[in-house]
Amino acid sequence: MTEHISRVDPDVFTRYLERTRWFGGKGRPFTIASVRRIGALPRTSQDSADVVIDLVEVAYDDAEGGSEVYQVPMAFYEHPEARLDHAFIGWWEEPDRGWVHAYDALHDRESMYCWLAAFDRAAREAGGNLTDESGLRFHRIGEHELDLDAHSTLFSGEQSNSSVAFGEDALMKVFRKITPGVNPDISVHDVLTRTGSDHIARLYGWLDWVDEDEDTTVQLAMLQEFLRTASDGWDLALASVRNLYAEADIHAHEAGGDFAAEAERLGVALREVHDVLAEHFPVDRLDAAAVAELADAMDARLAAALDVVPELAQHAEALRTAYGRLRGLGEVEVQQIHGDLHLGQTLRTSLGWKIVDFEGEPAKPLVERLKPDSRWRDVAGMLRSFDYVPHVVERQFAEDQPDGAGQRAYRAEEWAHRNRNHFLSAYAGGELSDAQQVLLEAYVADKAVYETVYETRNRPTWVGIPLEAVARIGAA
Numbered sequence: 001m002t003e004h005i006s007r008v009d010p011d012v013f014t015r016y017l018e019r020t021r022w023f024g025g026k027g028r029p030f031t032i033a034s035v036r037r038i039g040a041l042p043r044t045s046q047d048s049a050d051v052v053i054d055l056v057e058v059a060y061d062d063a064e065g066g067s068e069v070y071q072v073p074m075a076f077y078e079h080p081e082a083r084l085d086h087a088f089i090g091w092w093e094e095p096d097r098g099w100v101h102a103y104d105a106l107h108d109r110e111s112m113y114c115w116l117a118a119f120d121r122a123a124r125e126a127g128g129n130l131t132d133e134s135g136l137r138f139h140r141i142g143e144h145e146l147d148l149d150a151h152s153t154l155f156s157g158e159q160s161n162s163s164v165a166f167g168e169d170a171l172m173k174v175f176r177k178i179t180p181g182v183n184p185d186i187s188v189h190d191v192l193t194r195t196g197s198d199h200i201a202r203l204y205g206w207l208d209w210v211d212e213d214e215d216t217t218v219q220l221a222m223l224q225e226f227l228r229t230a231s232d233g234w235d236l237a238l239a240s241v242r243n244l245y246a247e248a249d250i251h252a253h254e255a256g257g258d259f260a261a262e263a264e265r266l267g268v269a270l271r272e273v274h275d276v277l278a279e280h281f282p283v284d285r286l287d288a289a290a291v292a293e294l295a296d297a298m299d300a301r302l303a304a305a306l307d308v309v310p311e312l313a314q315h316a317e318a319l320r321t322a323y324g325r326l327r328g329l330g331e332v333e334v335q336q337i338h339g340d341l342h343l344g345q346t347l348r349t350s351l352g353w354k355i356v357d358f359e360g361e362p363a364k365p366l367v368e369r370l371k372p373d374s375r376w377r378d379v380a381g382m383l384r385s386f387d388y389v390p391h392v393v394e395r396q397f398a399e400d401q402p403d404g405a406g407q408r409a410y411r412a413e414e415w416a417h418r419n420r421n422h423f424l425s426a427y428a429g430g431e432l433s434d435a436q437q438v439l440l441e442a443y444v445a446d447k448a449v450y451e452t453v454y455e456t457r458n459r460p461t462w463v464g465i466p467l468e469a470v471a472r473i474g475a476a
């Protein structure tokens with residue numbers, strides 16, 4: 001542990017991380033390797049607490065090993081704040097502040113005002129940049145005037161990061177797992193905002209920190225347009241299946257809540273986003289050797305997954321065969337993509353579909369996430385998501401209405417099939433070539449394997465959903 005908080009019992013952070021949704025190391029043994037104070041938010045006249053940002057380094061004590069760094073913004077109060085009980089981290093003596101009661105600052109409206117006010121001030125500084133003496137830099141782009149009267153509300157969803165809405169004006173996403181260098185969520189939103197894309201929330205700014213010791217920059221948060229009229233694509237799709245089940249014996253295309261037209265619009269939106277990204281980021285053609293490396297990477301991911309999900313073993317050969325087919329492809333085009341696309345990353349607004357969260361898969365190292373990849377990875381992510389929807393609805397129905405499961409399973413498959421097809425043909429604009437089919441199948445298999453690990457670690461009772469998909473690949 002570094003000197004400045006050496007009096008804090010590391011168990012305080014261990015217990016806190018384990019309680020959060022966003023900590024990626026749940027289920028793995030770990031110790032706190034270091035805690036580093038990187039700055040304090042500029043004070044405003046409304047402040048009632050000191051607000052600081054710590055980076056907490058976690059070292060894993062299992063065979064996989066390695067370490068990760070998490071961002072923990074904290075509000076320090078002199079006395080306990082009952083209204084923030086749910087966000088309590090611990091209490092300890094700070095060298096220059098005395099005894100403090102530390103709370104997760106994102107739950108605290110007074111503290112969140114510090115971020116909003118700093119972003120607002122940045123817009124008025126030269127170049128839209130505000131830098132403080134600790135190296136925290138607030139950047140603004142565009143003309144949007146922030147609403148400084150807006151109250152902050154922390155989103156409570158299942159997220160890898162923490163998002164705070166400022167009224168209906170702006171949304172700030174605080175990145176939890178921190179890696180030095182460019183965060184693709186910011187760089188991709190920056191390009192799509194500057195080019196006027198219709199399918200994203202506009203970027204308003206971001207916060208980074210210059211680590212002078214390591215000569216690196218760390219991106220800490222992103223501020224963007226709040227999509228007021230948004231409905232989550234995942235929730236809409238769940239509602240569509242519930243609607244289908246509410247009427248006995250009708251087909252998916254006959255149900256009032258049919259989702260196929262939305263699936264088609266989503267396909268078109270994704271293609272348009274991919275086209276803009278291809279225009280503004282480098283596009284490469286992988287040669288046969290590089291394509292073989294792509295297959296090797298999928299093999300390696302499967303090997304690592306087998307340690308976490310031993311049930312995958314019986315399907316390993318079929319999965320390797322799907323990856324192996326990639327080796328027969330001469331060339332594969334790669335570009336900047338989304339990297340972790342699923343229905344929960346899509347929002348239906350009054351102005352059409354928007355896609356959010358361009359950070360890539362949270363578990364992947366940044367170097368991997370920054371590498372150009374095939375567009376078919378994103379398409380595969382969406383196809384997997386259409387597969388998840390009826391399974392999740394069925395879990396809810398099975399409890400209340402155990403009868404009729406067989407009939408529901410049949411109709412569920414019809415729903416998933418219909419929406420996958422509508423999405424895919426709208427995206428591709430016609431039939432897929434053999435090479436595209438091979439790519440798509442390999443990426444679907446790779447995503448399903450990733451999901452088995454993700455579910456085992458985060459929602460163990462859901463692991464059957466991707467495992468069933470993996471079994472289908474085996475049976476094909």
Ligand SMILES: Nc1ncnc2c1ncn2[C@@H]1O[C@H](COP(=O)(O)OP(=O)(O)O)[C@@H](O)[C@H]1O
Pocket residue numbers: 155157158159160161162163171173201224225226227228230232344345347356357359
């Ligand atoms: N600009 C926005 N306006 C309104 N809601 C948003 C916006 N961006 C994201 N959301 C909501 O916040 C949720 C989490 O955002 P996301 O970027 O996926 O975070 P994470 O990286 O933590 O997964 C999304 O599912 C969506 O419902």
Ligand SMILES: O=P(O)(O)O[C@H]1O[C@H](CO)[C@@H](O[C@H]2O[C@H](CO)[C@@H](O)[C@H](O)[C@H]2O)[C@H](O)[C@H]1O
Pocket residue numbers: 158159160234340342343344357360361362381384385386388451454
């Ligand atoms: O949104 P995140 O970047 O945090 O993505 C992670 O969490 C997702 C779950 O919220 C997970 O997605 C999986 O579950 C979805 C249903 O909840 C389903 O629609 C997706 O198809 C499935 O992959 C995602 O994989 C993970 O990276």
